[in-house]
Amino acid sequence: MSDRMILGIETSCDETGVAVLHGDNVLSSVLATQTDMHSRFGGVVPEVAARAHIEAIRPMVHLALRKAGVHSDQLDAVAATRGPGLVGSLMVGFSFGKALAWGLQKPFVGVDHMEGHLFAPLLENPGYRPPAVVLLASGGHSQIVHMRDWGDYTVMGSTIDDAAGEAFDKLARFMGLGYPGGPAIDRTSDDGNPAAIEFPRALADRPFDFSFSGLKTSVVNHLQKAKAAGALPPIEDVAASVQEAIVDVLVAKTFNAVVETGAPVVAAGGGVLANRRLRAAMEERAAAAGVALYLPAPSLCTDNGAMIAAAARFRLDAGEQATWFDDVDPGLRLD
Amino acid sequence: MKTLAIETATPASSVALGDGAELVAMSASVAGKGHVGFLVPAIDFCFDRAGWIRDDLELVAVDIGPGPFTGLRAGLSVAQALAAAVGVPIVTVSSLDVLALRAATGRRIIWPVVDVRRGQVATASYRPVPGGVVQDGPAEVVTPEELAALINASGDDALVVGDHTALPDGVFQGLHRVKVGRPRFPAADVILEIAQMRAGRGIFASAEEVRPLYMREPDALINWSDIREEGLWPGAAG
Numbered sequence: 001m002s003d004r005m006i007l008g009i010e011t012s013c014d015e016t017g018v019a020v021l022h023g024d025n026v027l028s029s030v031l032a033t034q035t036d037m038h039s040r041f042g043g044v045v046p047e048v049a050a051r052a053h054i055e056a057i058r059p060m061v062h063l064a065l066r067k068a069g070v071h072s073d074q075l076d077a078v079a080a081t082r083g084p085g086l087v088g089s090l091m092v093g094f095s096f097g098k099a100l101a102w103g104l105q106k107p108f109v110g111v112d113h114m115e116g117h118l119f120a121p122l123l124e125n126p127g128y129r130p131p132a133v134v135l136l137a138s139g140g141h142s143q144i145v146h147m148r149d150w151g152d153y154t155v156m157g158s159t160i161d162d163a164a165g166e167a168f169d170k171l172a173r174f175m176g177l178g179y180p181g182g183p184a185i186d187r188t189s190d191d192g193n194p195a196a197i198e199f200p201r202a203l204a205d206r207p208f209d210f211s212f213s214g215l216k217t218s219v220v221n222h223l224q225k226a227k228a229a230g231a232l233p234p235i236e237d238v239a240a241s242v243q244e245a246i247v248d249v250l251v252a253k254t255f256n257a258v259v260e261t262g263a264p265v266v267a268a269g270g271g272v273l274a275n276r277r278l279r280a281a282m283e284e285r286a287a288a289a290g291v292a293l294y295l296p297a298p299s300l301c302t303d304n305g306a307m308i309a310a311a312a313r314f315r316l317d318a319g320e321q322a323t324w325f326d327d328v329d330p331g332l333r334l335d
Numbered sequence: 336m337k338t339l340a341i342e343t344a345t346p347a348s349s350v351a352l353g354d355g356a357e358l359v360a361m362s363a364s365v366a367g368k369g370h371v372g373f374l375v376p377a378i379d380f381c382f383d384r385a386g387w388i389r390d391d392l393e394l395v396a397v398d399i400g401p402g403p404f405t406g407l408r409a410g411l412s413v414a415q416a417l418a419a420a421v422g423v424p425i426v427t428v429s430s431l432d433v434l435a436l437r438a439a440t441g442r443r444i445i446w447p448v449v450d451v452r453r454g455q456v457a458t459a460s461y462r463p464v465p466g467g468v469v470q471d472g473p474a475e476v477v478t479p480e481e482l483a484a485l486i487n488a489s490g491d492d493a494l495v496v497g498d499h500t501a502l503p504d505g506v507f508q509g510l511h512r513v514k515v516g517r518p519r520f521p522a523a524d525v526i527l528e529i530a531q532m533r534a535g536r537g538i539f540a541s542a543e544e545v546r547p548l549y550m551r552e553p554d555a556l557i558n559w560s561d562i563r564e565e566g567l568w569p570g571a572a573g
């Protein structure tokens with residue numbers, strides 16, 4: 001792929017991510033995270049997120065350029081996330097990126113956030129390439145994507161209710177473990193027995209789809225019964241068993257897709273991929289199945305500007321760019 | 336100064352180019368949706384009509400509200416990005432100032448209103464003076480009934496301008512000194528006038544001032560204690 005200098009802006013949810021990509025090299029990637037602002041609500045509050053983005057966007061773009069040692073005139077293109085995501089958040093980064101590109105007289109690219117995640121592994125491993133099965137799991141999305149080629153995707157499965165990260169957040173909140181739920185449950189699980197409680201694995205009849213809302217009901221019922229019987233299990237065992245239930249389903253369905261497609265490569269992205277048990281389970285299954293596994297570093301799994309720039313580079317190479325009339329699309333789909 | 340003015344505080348958005356306070360080009364949308372799709376093409380069109388290049392730009396002026404936040408943030412994102420790309424300062428104006436200045440004829444006290452949703456409007460009172468208006472009191476967010484009471488208490492002849500669809504029929508019934516008039520929405524050409532005055536006095540916005548004038552906490556901050564759930568384990572953080 002080309003060695004363009006691209007500024008990537010990501011504001012689809014609660015992180016203001018900006019990066020400068022030059023060819024294969026990430027010259028800078030900066031992130032203003034809002035986790036603390038949302039912690040008291042146990043989840044992302046759209047209006048709070050949008051307010052934080054409008055404050056962070058200009059300083060973060062400035063910081064990314066400065067850290068990269070690049071002047072805005074040296075940019076070959078500007079890219080920003082077009083969707084899916086929260087409309088108020090998307091609008092800030094997309095409007096800023098488009099106006100910056102217009103002001104600099106450079107091409108602008110509106111990027112599908114999910115396609116950004118598909119390109120993230122490439123930033124660490126230039127050898128990564130389709131065909132691949134990719135698990136995307138975060139607080140806002142849970143999907144299994146069959147990537148036949150760059151730009152040629154089928155969403156094989158997705159969640160029918162909560163996203164995986166949302167399930168972690170809700171369960172952690174119910175258990176009083178705080179926000180964000182994924183890291184809290186991950187830490188608490190260290191001292192727990194993952195086999196202590198057998199929580200149900202939903203949607204056995206749909207090989208590539210997820211459902212997590214039933215898990216919460218099951219955990220609540222189990223604990224209320226246990227409490228009434230005066231035998232509340234240790235919180236570490238509950239956390240480890242909850243984590244095992246979520247991880248089990250994510251991994252099993254990803255590898256169902258590997259069997260179905262015969263893809264020689266598995267990759268993953270999204271904030272939930274920071275979970276250590278999930279990473280270990282993916283590694284075990286990939287080794288057993290004899291497929292190559294690309295798990296980006298946690299900083300590239302969570303939302304970031306570099307993956308947006310990487311996807312934009314592919315789009316520019318394919319001769320695509322946005323028009324000035326383009327708008328955000330909160331419901332954008334990969335296929 | 337060659338100035339770009341950006342207006343997105345209401346469903347009607349507009350952009351204008353001015354050489355000083357003199358209008359050079361303008362583009363407006365009354366669609367009520369799609370500030371993001373409108374702004375940059377409109378700016379591109381205006382530059383084209385004016386025969387300006389990017390580097391001609393010397394000042395960006397933008398309405399910071401009050402008004403619906405999502406539209407304001409689109410305008411403010413574009414204003415910040417262009418000012419950064421070309422390297423020029425920003426002047427901010429209030430949507431109420433823009434409405435009041437456009438309505439400034441006659442002797443009535445002007446009460447501009449902007450629909451800020453949930454049954455409320457933002458308003459302030461302005462006195463016409465030679466060459467413009469002077470704001471009398473602070474801007475506030477009120478219900479239409481509270482607005483009627485404020486106007487009644489002031490005792491002066493009043494001209495209410497702005498989005499009258501935010502005011503229920505008959506809200507001024509019995510207030511014989513109240514007239515409802517135009518404009519309905521603020522527009523970017525009026526921003527140019529205010530921007531020249533501000534810039535002439537060296538009143539540029541700091542980075543922290545280029546924000547929507549919210550005048551209201553996010554809902555979640557108002558209600559956040561309602562959505563907490565009790566942890567089952569005593570002593571665990573909730």
Ligand SMILES: [Zn+2]
Pocket residue numbers: 113117138270271302303
């Ligand atoms: Zn994401």
